[in-house]
Amino acid sequence: MAAIECVELTKMYEQRTALRDLSLTIERGQSFGLLGENGAGKSTFVRLLMGFIFPTSGQLQVLGKTKVAQAHTAIGYVHERTLFEPRISGRRYLVHLGRLAGVQGSVGLKHIDALLERVHLQDVAQRPVGSYSKGMQQRLAIAQALLTDPELLILDEPTSGLDPRSQWEIRQLIQGLRQEGKTILLCSHYLTEVEALCDTIGILRRGHMILSGAVSDLVSSKNVVEITIAEQLDARETLVRLEVPMQAILDTHGNTCKVRGESQAEILEKLVLAHVPLLSLQPLNQSLEEVYVQATEQADAAAIAQPAPVASGGK
Numbered sequence: 001m002a003a004i005e006c007v008e009l010t011k012m013y014e015q016r017t018a019l020r021d022l023s024l025t026i027e028r029g030q031s032f033g034l035l036g037e038n039g040a041g042k043s044t045f046v047r048l049l050m051g052f053i054f055p056t057s058g059q060l061q062v063l064g065k066t067k068v069a070q071a072h073t074a075i076g077y078v079h080e081r082t083l084f085e086p087r088i089s090g091r092r093y094l095v096h097l098g099r100l101a102g103v104q105g106s107v108g109l110k111h112i113d114a115l116l117e118r119v120h121l122q123d124v125a126q127r128p129v130g131s132y133s134k135g136m137q138q139r140l141a142i143a144q145a146l147l148t149d150p151e152l153l154i155l156d157e158p159t160s161g162l163d164p165r166s167q168w169e170i171r172q173l174i175q176g177l178r179q180e181g182k183t184i185l186l187c188s189h190y191l192t193e194v195e196a197l198c199d200t201i202g203i204l205r206r207g208h209m210i211l212s213g214a215v216s217d218l219v220s221s222k223n224v225v226e227i228t229i230a231e232q233l234d235a236r237e238t239l240v241r242l243e244v245p246m247q248a249i250l251d252t253h254g255n256t257c258k259v260r261g262e263s264q265a266e267i268l269e270k271l272v273l274a275h276v277p278l279l280s281l282q283p284l285n286q287s288l289e290e291v292y293v294q295a296t297e298q299a300d301a302a303a304i305a306q307p308a309p310v311a312s313g314g315k
């Protein structure tokens, strides 16, 4: 059973379509990054998963439950703007919420102290939350999400607006949770963060999923190989001399050249037969940022070619 499964999920707010025909499976133990511009529908999807709002049409299952609220005890949720009571201490905050979630008694308190340590707040645990930095508050929000040791974590922009050090601390925490095998849904605008923390991604654009797949497949889909030959040789001259078809060569620089993946075997054969010394051969990846920009440009071009009949839009 998948952690999250939806089929043709649609959500309309009156006349506005926030999410349209979304079909998606997030397997257990997978870390999934949900990307998309402002107003793309990410928070709407999260609200549907949490059962705060209901689909207009389509099916949704969270941890096997179609009534998603029934899965709540196994979900940890970090809202994009967590609000705290500023006068109580971090520890008391967790103790109160722990009681609501059935985490209590000496075992519960031990668990809370371990969580405070895990998010590196043990030294400030008795201080009022109002005196915490934004990064510390965000770590407290993550501790709160972990109170019930949930199987699924939904993290809505957990590093948004934090300084680089605080972002790094949160990412370290998420990486640890991922390694423990938690299922993670991470909404984020930070593409390098998603590339580092997620196994699979989906890009939403005006309520549509325009691209999804494994990060490793998407970044390696460029199909370009960089070949480096002996230092004293000029790559372009060598390739011309060996009569390599020019359309196979994307770029040359000194003793390196970038060639199309499909021409790699033919070029290597020519180089080897001509006894050209090879120093390295490396497939070139593109960044997730490049994948994102390309996908959104293609979606825009398709939208211009075929305008959508129903209004949907940004904030």
Ligand SMILES: Nc1ncnc2c1ncn2[C@@H]1O[C@H](COP(=O)(O)OP(=O)(O)OP(=O)(O)O)[C@@H](O)[C@H]1O
Residues within 6 Å of the ligand: 013, 016, 017, 018, 036, 037, 038, 039, 040, 041, 042, 043, 044, 045, 312, 313, 314, 315
């Ligand atoms: N309660 C609401 N009533 C009407 N329209 C809404 C409501 N909530 C969201 N929308 C609209 O639905 C669309 C999707 O919004 P949503 O908040 O899901 O986007 P998002 O991808 O989370 O954006 P952001 O990155 O800014 O958080 C937007 O056009 C938004 O204006």
